[in-house]
Amino acid sequence: MNIQFRESQDAASPLTTKTAIADCDIHPARATRTELYPYLAKRWQHHLEVYGVHAYQGMMDGPPYPKAQPNASRRDAYPPEGGPQGSSLSFMQKQLLDPNNVQLGVLNPLNTGQGIRNHELSAALCSAINDWQIDKWTSRDKRLKASIVVGNEDGLSAAAEIRERAGDKNFVQVLLLSRNVEPLGQRRYWPIYQAAEEAGLPVGVHAFGFGGNPITPSGWPSYYIEEMVGHSQCQQSALASLVLEGVFERFPKLKMVMIEAGFGWAPSLAWRLDKAWQRLRSEVPHVKRPPSEYIREQVWWTTQPMEDPERREDLFDVINWIGWDRLLFATDYPHWDYDEPSRVLPAGVSEADREAFYLGNAKKLYGVS
Numbered sequence: 001m002n003i004q005f006r007e008s009q010d011a012a013s014p015l016t017t018k019t020a021i022a023d024c025d026i027h028p029a030r031a032t033r034t035e036l037y038p039y040l041a042k043r044w045q046h047h048l049e050v051y052g053v054h055a056y057q058g059m060m061d062g063p064p065y066p067k068a069q070p071n072a073s074r075r076d077a078y079p080p081e082g083g084p085q086g087s088s089l090s091f092m093q094k095q096l097l098d099p100n101n102v103q104l105g106v107l108n109p110l111n112t113g114q115g116i117r118n119h120e121l122s123a124a125l126c127s128a129i130n131d132w133q134i135d136k137w138t139s140r141d142k143r144l145k146a147s148i149v150v151g152n153e154d155g156l157s158a159a160a161e162i163r164e165r166a167g168d169k170n171f172v173q174v175l176l177l178s179r180n181v182e183p184l185g186q187r188r189y190w191p192i193y194q195a196a197e198e199a200g201l202p203v204g205v206h207a208f209g210f211g212g213n214p215i216t217p218s219g220w221p222s223y224y225i226e227e228m229v230g231h232s233q234c235q236q237s238a239l240a241s242l243v244l245e246g247v248f249e250r251f252p253k254l255k256m257v258m259i260e261a262g263f264g265w266a267p268s269l270a271w272r273l274d275k276a277w278q279r280l281r282s283e284v285p286h287v288k289r290p291p292s293e294y295i296r297e298q299v300w301w302t303t304q305p306m307e308d309p310e311r312r313e314d315l316f317d318v319i320n321w322i323g324w325d326r327l328l329f330a331t332d333y334p335h336w337d338y339d340e341p342s343r344v345l346p347a348g349v350s351e352a353d354r355e356a357f358y359l360g361n362a363k364k365l366y367g368v369s
Contacts, residue, residue, distance in 0.1 A: 019354075021341055022104035022362035023096070024302050025206070025259055025330035026144075028137055029071065029086035029109075039128035039135075044121060054117045056153075056181060056212035077334035085334040089140055096333045097143055100341050103359060104368050105144045107133055108175055108206055108259065112149045115177075115210025122151035127161055130171070138170040145366065147175035147204055153211075155191035162192065166199035172366035173202045173257065178231065179209025184238040185245030193251045202255040202300070202365060205238055207231035228305075228337075235261035236269050239295065243273060246286035248294035255365065257300045260332060264307035267321045270295050296323065300365055302330035303357075304339040312346040324353040328362045 030036065037045050071084050077095065079088030086092065097105060113125025126149045133146035148165045150158035165171050174196045182188060184205065196203045208231070214220045215230040217237070235258050242248060242256065273291035281287065301322065309315050319327065331339050345354065363369070 018099075018101040018342075019358055020101050020103045021329055021358040022106070023100070023102050023331050023333065023341075024104075024106045024257075024328040024362055025304060025332050026092075026096070026105045026107050027086050027110055027333065027335060028092075028107050028133070029084045029334075030132075031083035031087040036125065036128045036132055039131040040124060044124045047121060053121065055210055056115050056117060057210055071334075072336060073334045074336050074338060089137060092333070093141065096331065097141070100331075102143055104362055104366070106172060106204075106362070106366070107137055107144055107146045108204065109133065109147070109149060110177075110206070110208060114149065114152050115180075115212075116151075119151055119154040119157060123154065123157040123161065126151050126158075130161070130165060134170045145172040145368065146170050147173045148201070149175050150192060152176050152189065152192065153181055155188050159191035159195035162195035162199055162201070166195075166201070171201070172368065173204045176203060176205050177209030177211075178205050178207050178234045178238050178261065179213060179215065180211040181213075182211075183241030183245075185241030185243070185247050187245070190247070190250070193247055193254050197251045197254045200253075200367070202257050204257040204259050205235065206259040207235065207261045209234075231261040232265050236265060239269065239299070240273060240291075243291045243294050244284055244287060246284070248298050249286055249288055252298075255298055255300065257302065257328065257365075259302045259330070260304060262305055262307055263301035263303070263322060263327070264309075264315075264318050266295065266299075266301070267318060296326075300326050300328055300361070302328045303344060304330040304332040305337060306339055306344050312348060315346065316348070324356055325361055327357050328365065329358050 071086070073085035077085035079085075079091040081088060081091075096102060109129055112129045113122045116122040116125070129149045130146065138144045138146050148162055148171050150161045152158055162174055174192065176184065176192070178184075180189075193203065215227060215234055217233065221227055221230060239258065248254065270292035277284070277287065277291055307315060307318065329341065329344065331341065341358070345357065349357070
């Protein structure tokens with residue numbers, strides 16, 4: 001399952017030889033289990049040592065297949081000084097940021113404080129993660145921007161964390177996961193959307209999560225490949241919930257980013273929602289427009305995993321429906337299914353669309369000059 005990349009001459013090329021890009025899905029990791037302790041009150045340090053965490057489900061330390069692909073990451077991403085993949089800024093600079101001319105890198109830390117039943121502990125861990133992102137990453141490399149991690153199952157504390165970080169240039173979005181206790185359109189999450197809209201911050205919904213529910217609507221899968229493709233099913237449920245619960249109607253300036261679940265399914269989901277809405281709209285009078293209109297106006301998509309149909313025309317048809325201005329390039333570094341920037345787009349893309357795809361869309365969405 002692991003993929004190892006060989007270091008090439010290309011990796012050491014001067015920055016000016018490559019197109020500048022934004023990487024909108026980078027996963028930083030903690031080097032040690034206790035790396036967050038300096039950002040946690042003594043009470044919570046003691047709590048973790050004595051009681052640990054009470055999660056909605058197991059597997060909090062990683063995906064359900066940790067032996068097959070440690071930290072879900074590339075084998076060549078282990079830092080030379082030790083520690084897990086993604087835990088070294090200097091190695092990330094050498095392996096990802098410098099050789100690919102990354103001008104903007106958006107950090108999406110996983111395995112944070114989300115999905116913990118003790119909501120006070122969840123909030124404390126999320127706040128600590130946010131402080132850690134500044135101290136270890138964004139303050140040391142101005143190309144990097146962080147996502148605000150929030151205790152997602154407690155909407156009020158999550159909103160408080162967003163408001164506390166609002167205006168801090170280290171942060172460019174709020175981070176949620178797709179698997180939660182309830183579908184993301186439910187009212188318990190509305191304080192998050194209200195605070196994000198007030199702050200002018202997009203809400204990123206990354207694949208994975210710890211809400212205790214199976215990834216598929218029919219139960220837990222048997223194989224890792226089912227887990228991988230199941231992310232798109234989970235994101236579809238989340239997006240349908242956001243539309244039909246009226247989140248986009250209630251928060252018209254809210255911007256959502258669907259991360260690491262593909263985007264080829266977006267048109268067909270929107271078409272089906274539109275057809276059902278035409279017949280059943282009296283059930284959801286708060287959804288005042290066809291669902292596709294909300295999706296096309298308020299949703300952005302990261303590209304890893306990039307759909308790869310046999311005919312490039314099929315890919316272009318999907319993107320033309322979504323809009324070239326709605327796609328954000330992502331590598332998913334340091335994970336094993338990393339997308340190499342130079343190999344993502346097929347031939348036939350205009351220079352303007354190519355520039356928007358790799359950099360312009362992200363800078364505009366995240367307000368980075």
